[in-house]
Amino acid sequence: MNTPESIHTLIIGSGLTGLSAAHYLNKAGVDFMVLDRNSQPGGVIQTQTEDGFVYEVGPNTGVVGSSEIVELFEDLQGLCELETASEKAQKRYILKNGQWEPLPSGIMAGVKTPLxxxxxxxxxxxxxxxxxxxxxxxxxxxxxxxxxxxxxxxxxxxxxxxxxxxxxxxxxxxxxxxxxxxxxxxxxxxxxxxxxxxxxQKKTEAEKKITRKVFSAKGGLSNLARALYTKAGKEKFRFSISDLSVQPEGENFRISWSAEGKTHAVLANHVIFTGGSFELKESFPFLEKTDLEKITNLKYAKITEVTLGFSHWKGMELDGFGGLIPSREKRDVLGVLFMSTLFENRAPEKGALLTIFMGGIRNKKISELTDEQVKEVIKREISDLMQLPDFNPELFKITRYQHAIPQYEASSGVRFETIEKIEKKYPGLLLGGNMRDGIGMADRAKQGKMLAEQVINK
Ligand SMILES: Cc1cc2nc3c(=O)[nH]c(=O)nc-3n(C[C@H](O)[C@H](O)[C@H](O)COP(=O)(O)OP(=O)(O)OC[C@H]3O[C@@H](n4cnc5c(N)ncnc54)[C@H](O)[C@@H]3O)c2cc1C
Missing domain, CATH: 1.10.3110.10 (protoporphyrinogen ix oxidase, domain 3)
Incomplete structure (x- = not known):
């Protein structure tokens, strides 16, 4: 068998975590390769364009909750632009007894609110x-x-x-x-x-960047993913791969995978994993079962995401971020985002773009609904919630996630310890992704940088 190519670092996953790690490795001049089973970069970040609507089928909005997410946009100037949400985003609705009530933002509103x-x-x-x-x-x-x-x-x-x-x-x-x-x-x-x-408290320059404003990228979040991919060097990415397997070999790792009917392999000093905990067993067959179980017991919320586009909006005034629905209200949707209010050019003039989330950890049955059943529920719920005289969206997209959001519950401490134990046992192996260090996009950028620094500083 031919000796495989040697590289410094292999990154598994080209979602925001893998892309951020790639970005910082590239900045430091480290030789790396990125593998992903998807056919494009971004992971769950996917923006689509259709009939005058620009919509997300994964995450819709982030919060500027780390300086690293701002740094990424700064580094990507000319390739993509940070878009912070319109001031209206400050108004957030909560449903109580079937009525939308604004979440109070000041003392007087707090005194008066019926929430x-x-x-x-x-x-x-x-x-x-x-x-x-x-x-x-x-x-x-x-x-x-x-x-x-x-x-x-x-x-x-x-x-x-x-x-x-x-x-x-x-x-x-x-x-x-x-x-x-x-x-x-x-x-x-x-x-x-x-x-x-x-x-x-006096803020450092980095802390000053953490504005906690709602953000996207101009034209949609995929523009951030594409810009990172371009800047990190497109030639370093391999997409549509399958059968990924990592094995320790001396002080290195041998990584093999299939693509276009062929088997490929490389030897890497470092492996950065950025997938979900449920991917570990197959990709890292050498990990001990007892350790794996402490990581793979992580539960994920299933989400059904529905995008609705209306070219002529006739419902309630969309004067805010959107509305969230407490579980006490016992509705079949979790919340509605007013995307065309938040960001520019997401819907035709006079139109509206809404993103609706259904399911979650408490309503697992929703993920079993057929498209027709989802459409029925959405028609009933959205007509009522958004005060629509008739329900005739031009755009109706349904996207289902079986592993949307990891739930940081009581087992998390043991999971974090076990990951650290594995990383100690196999120096060069770094297990990242949203099973640790937070689930938001700002957390992902921060972890991506941290993973890259761990490699660079070794
Ligand atoms: C529906 C939804 C809505 C969300 N909404 C928000 C939001 O509003 N705001 C917010 O901040 N966050 C939100 N999040 C969370 C946030 O989007 C994610 O935490 C973040 O984008 C995850 O990035 P990642 O790179 O860690 O993982 P991913 O985006 O999941 O990327 C991992 C990549 O690794 C690849 N991969 C994994 N294992 C393998 C393997 N064995 N072989 C080959 N490839 C592999 C996958 O194909 C994938 O492309 C949302 C998430 C979802 C799913």
Whole structure:
């Protein structure tokens, strides 16, 4: 057998994590190759264009929650442009008793809102004085009820968690799922007090970039993926591959795969994996079963994403980010994003582009619905929720994800430890992706840079 080509680093996956890692390796002049079974870069990021609509079938919006995501756009100047959402994005609706209510953004609105009970509004005044939790595995529900009250859990945190994780606050553990929130209590003894103190702290140049604004890329998120792919060097990417297998060989790794009916192999000093935990067993057959089980027990929320395009919008005024639907409301959709309000040129003038999420960790049955059943549910729900006199979208797309969002629940600590143990045992192997370090796009850019730095600094 021929000796395979040697490369410094092999990246598995060309989603945002793999692309970010590739970008920083390229900047450092490190020799690398990227493999992906998809036929194009971006992973779940996929923007499509049809009949005057520009729509996403994966993530729709990110939050500028790390300096690394801003840095990427800065490095990609001339290839793609950061688009922050219109000011209207600040208005967010929550459904209560079948009515959309704006989530209050100031003190007066907070006093008046019908979303929370009077008792909990008073109780909130005592939040800075409540003692801090001692159980690191307290669930998000327990934490929020303890500090803020049931109605804040039901009509603020529950819909927020549906929007971010398609998840369940009864299961998610703040220490892993919302570490910033968890640390506010642990470090400052209070969410409110901690947030105020953090606001007043002097920020580094990198921290100043973290605006927490809603973002996309001009023309859609795929433009970010394509720009990273182009800048990192298209020739370093191999798409539509299958049967990927990694085996340690001395201090290196032998990676083999199939493409276009042929088997290929390379030897690499480093392997960066950026796929889901469910991919590990097949791609890394040498990993011990007992270790694997501690990683592959990670649960993922299934999501059915529906995109609706209307060339003449006749429903309610789309004057905000969108609306989230608390689980208490018992509806068949999780939320609606007003994409044509947020970003430019997503729908024809006078038209509208909506993205609707269904399913999630609490409503698994939705993923079993046929297209016809999804259409029926959407027609019923959206006509009512968006006050549409008649339901006649020109664009109707359904995209299903079996492994959309990993749920950082109680087993996460053991998962993180096990990953570290494996990385110690096999120096050169780095297991990334959204099974650790956060699920949002800003987290992915941050992890991609960190993975690249680990390789560069070795
Ligand atoms: C429906 C949906 C909506 C979302 N909404 C938001 C949002 O609004 N805001 C936000 O910030 N985040 C959102 N997210 C989360 C965010 O999009 C993801 O966490 C992020 O894009 C994942 O990037 P990644 O590179 O880690 O993984 P992926 O995008 O999943 O990329 C991994 C790549 O690795 C490849 N791969 C894996 N294993 C193998 C293998 N063995 N062989 C070959 N190729 C392999 C896959 O083909 C894939 O292309 C959403 C996710 C989904 C699914």
């Amino acid at each position: 929370f009970t009077l008792k909990d509004k008073f109780r909130l005044l005592g939040e800075p004085f409540r003692s801090k939790g001692k159980n690191p595995h307290e669930t998000l529900s327990q934490l929020v009820k303890r500090r803020m009250g049931q109605s804040f859990l039901d009509y603020a945190i529950d819909p927020f968690i549906i929007g971010v994780y398609a998840g369940d606050p009864d299961i998610l553990i703040p220490k892993y799922a919302l570490p910033k929130l968890y640390n506010l209590e642990q470090d400052y003894g209070s969410f409110i007090g901690g947030a105020i103190k953090k606001q007043m």
